Amino acid sequence: MDDPASNASGATGSGPIPKAVASRLSLYLRELQHLIEQGEETTSSSELGRKLGFTDAQVRKDLAYFGHFGYPGIGYRCDKLVGAIKKILGTDQQWHAVLVGAGNLGRALLGYKGFQRQGFRVVAAFDTDASKVGSQIEGVAVVHLDQLTEFAKANRVRLGIIAVPAPAAQAVANRLVAAGVEGILNFAPVTIELPDTVRQVGVDLAIELEQLSFAIVTRGEPPTG
Amino acid sequence: MDDPASNASGATGSGPIPKAVASRLSLYLRELQHLIEQGEETTSSSELGRKLGFTDAQVRKDLAYFGHFGYPGIGYRCDKLVGAIKKILGTDQQWHAVLVGAGNLGRALLGYKGFQRQGFRVVAAFDTDASKVGSQIEGVAVVHLDQLTEFAKANRVRLGIIAVPAPAAQAVANRLVAAGVEGILNFAPVTIELPDTVRQVGVDLAIELEQLSFAIVTRGEPPTG
DNA sequence: TAGATTGTTAATCGATTAACAATC
DNA sequence: TAGATTGTTAATCGATTAACAATC
Numbered sequence: 001m002d003d004p005a006s007n008a009s010g011a012t013g014s015g016p017i018p019k020a021v022a023s024r025l026s027l028y029l030r031e032l033q034h035l036i037e038q039g040e041e042t043t044s045s046s047e048l049g050r051k052l053g054f055t056d057a058q059v060r061k062d063l064a065y066f067g068h069f070g071y072p073g074i075g076y077r078c079d080k081l082v083g084a085i086k087k088i089l090g091t092d093q094q095w096h097a098v099l100v101g102a103g104n105l106g107r108a109l110l111g112y113k114g115f116q117r118q119g120f121r122v123v124a125a126f127d128t129d130a131s132k133v134g135s136q137i138e139g140v141a142v143v144h145l146d147q148l149t150e151f152a153k154a155n156r157v158r159l160g161i162i163a164v165p166a167p168a169a170q171a172v173a174n175r176l177v178a179a180g181v182e183g184i185l186n187f188a189p190v191t192i193e194l195p196d197t198v199r200q201v202g203v204d205l206a207i208e209l210e211q212l213s214f215a216i217v218t219r220g221e222p223p224t225g
Numbered sequence: 226m227d228d229p230a231s232n233a234s235g236a237t238g239s240g241p242i243p244k245a246v247a248s249r250l251s252l253y254l255r256e257l258q259h260l261i262e263q264g265e266e267t268t269s270s271s272e273l274g275r276k277l278g279f280t281d282a283q284v285r286k287d288l289a290y291f292g293h294f295g296y297p298g299i300g301y302r303c304d305k306l307v308g309a310i311k312k313i314l315g316t317d318q319q320w321h322a323v324l325v326g327a328g329n330l331g332r333a334l335l336g337y338k339g340f341q342r343q344g345f346r347v348v349a350a351f352d353t354d355a356s357k358v359g360s361q362i363e364g365v366a367v368v369h370l371d372q373l374t375e376f377a378k379a380n381r382v383r384l385g386i387i388a389v390p391a392p393a394a395q396a397v398a399n400r401l402v403a404a405g406v407e408g409i410l411n412f413a414p415v416t417i418e419l420p421d422t423v424r425q426v427g428v429d430l431a432i433e434l435e436q437l438s439f440a441i442v443t444r445g446e447p448p449t450g
Numbered sequence: 451t452a453g454a455t456t457g458t459t460a461a462t463c464g465a466t467t468a469a470c471a472a473t474c
Numbered sequence: 475t476a477g478a479t480t481g482t483t484a485a486t487c488g489a490t491t492a493a494c495a496a497t498c
Contacts, residue, residue: 016446020489022439026432030414044455051416056455056490060414064457072456073498089435090442097434108333114414114431119438159437182444183437189255191276191338199440201433206339207251209322210314211406212246212384213344215424217315219240219407245465269479281479282467289481297480298474456497463490473480 021062027052028062029085032078044075053191091119096157098181100172101164102127102142105187109163110138131167145175152179159183166190242313246287252277253287254310257303269300316344321382323406325397326389327352327367330412334388335363346382370400378402384408391415 017025035043045059052059063069063076066088070076086092097115099106102125107161109115110125126145127133133144143151151157160176162169162184169188176184183199186192189207194200242250247376256276260268270284275282288294288301289312295301310366311317322340324331327350333352334340351370352358358369368376377384385401387394401409408424411417414432419425 016443017439018489022296022443023436025439026429026435027416029435030432031416032430034415046455055491057493058378058489060455060457061490068457070456070496070498073454075455088439090438091435095434095438101388104333108329109425109430110348111329112430114429115434118431118435120431120434158441159434174447183441185433185437190259191252197444199437199444201437201440203428203430203433204251204255204339205337205428206343206345207335208410209254209340209345209384210251210254210316210343211248212410212424212426213315213320214250214313215243215426216383216408219422219424243465271479280467282469284463285479285481286466294483295473295480298478300479408454454498456495458495459493461490463494464488466485466487468485469483471480471482474478 017065019158021065022089024052024054024062025085025089026057028059028181029082029089032082032085036078038081040078042077045070047075070166085117093119095120095159096155097121097159097161097185098123098148098152098157098176098179099125099140099161099163100127100145100148100176101125101162101168102129102132102137103163103165106163107137109161109187110140120159122161123157124151126151139198145172148175150178152181162186162188162192164188230337242290246290247314248313249277249279249287250310250314253284254307254314257307257310261303261307264304266299267302270295272300272304290381311344318344320345320384321348321380321403322346322384322386322410323373323377323382323401324350324365324386325352325370325373326350326387326393327354327357327362328388328390331388332362334386334412335365345384347386348382349376351376370397373400374404377406382406384410387411387413387417389413 016047028048046056049056049059052095067084069081069084097120099109099122106125110122115122122140125137125140125142126148127142132142135142158181160181162172164172166188169186169190170192172183173192173194177194177198186200186202189204253273256273272285274281292309294306294309323347324334324347331350335347340347345364350362350365350367351373352367353370357367360367371440383406385406387397389397391413394415395417398409398417398419402419402423411425411427414429
């Protein structure tokens with residue numbers, strides 16, 4: 001292989017990317033984008049590892065899952081690596097998402113600039129509150145939930161974001177599934193059941209704080225994992 | 226041992242709780258609280274596993290790390306288990322937290338009811354914007370960031386929540402450390418460096434969506450992990 | 451060239467699963 | 475009692491680390 005960067009999706013031969021690796025790829029991507037903004041053209045496994053708290057060996061192993069991007073003695077070209085990681089994560093394309101729930105959290109998500117930057121576009125917000133329907137929030141139209149399916153089909157919507165109170169989450173999830181989304185990001189603090197054709201990621205803000213308090217109370221007696 | 230539930234923090238002999246287990250404990254806790262609200266007194270490893278997508282063996286193993294709470298033939302008493310898990314996670318006590326950044330996301334976090342419910346209390350919000358300082362949001366006072374240390378010392382603040390734009394995050398983190406917090410929940414999409422006496426948990430909303438898109442594009446070719 | 455850094459292998463480590471005797 | 479379900483062991487599986495030849 002003459003051009004070591006020519007093999008973005010062809011994978012070195014290690015097969016599918018382990019989930020543990022995928023979660024780190026997003027962090028590498030964020031850090032690489034940051035380095036590029038600072039004018040860096042290359043980086044190394046030890047620099048990435050130091051910034052993110054991983055060993056250099058782990059960084060190299062992770063990056064070798066999907067191609068030969070490094071140059072011995074030099075390191076990695078940031079831009080090439082960004083392109084390759086985006087391809088793996090699927091964010092080399094743009095994803096259309098809908099948000100359900102135009103409450104406090106929903107509004108904050110609509111104003112969040114980071115989604116756009118990483119290839120996600122929230123194309124509409126849905127709610128059942130008549131006082132919200134018809135308005136615009138951060139430039140995004142608030143539409144009645146009853147029009148979800150129609151809208152989703154017409155606008156190539158593939159992702160749904162749930163930001164409604166816990167008791168409403170499952171019903172909203174069912175509607176999103178009926179509307180044909182392929183994945184759901186769930187901010188409601190409740191487990192939702194989905195057909196296994198639809199992927200989900202759950203974010204529970206209170207659980208994040210619990211994990212922090214756990215880390216504090218076990219300080220000095222560091223956990224095994 | 227006569228009373229199988231008498232050994233909450235004494236641990237069965239397996240020593241410290243692995244991090245992988247701790248992350249599931251929060252999910253068990255949430256599900257158990259939900260079951261109790263529905264009037265259930267007991268549950269089983271298979272029921273918990275089914276609801277959360279784990280095997281029954283994994284549930285039993287996880288719960289056995291910190292005591293003998295199950296009754297063969299019967300299952301687990303929800304209330305006992307809730308108490309034991311809270312003790313492990315540190316949320317049997319109340320934690321005082323401060324929020325830094327009273328923007329869109331910060332405001333949403335101040336209105337989030339789930340923190341209170343799980344034992345966290347946001348006792349003040351900090352910002353540098355003169356038009357915000359002095360106001361109240363969701364019943365929480367907005368104070369100038371310059372008063373952080375003084376306030377934190379006077380109010381037993383142990384946790385800090387960062388909800389400022391990425392470029393400001395490291396400086397805010399430094400201030401929180403100087404103010405004596407023991408842990409930081411960071412919503413800014415940037416890596417922050419902390420002394421290793423201070424714990425951190427990072428939540429990057431765009432990364433959560435990336436993980437969802439990754440799960441979708443690798444559908445049918447399920448990842449190893 | 452000499453110095454730096456990769457990709458990969460082998461060894462270690464940790465986490466999950468299956469099975470089952472113990473027991474409510 | 476018979477049925478159900480636990481706690482624990484052993485086996486399997488996956489992830490991390492250390493080391494180093496290859497190479498820019």
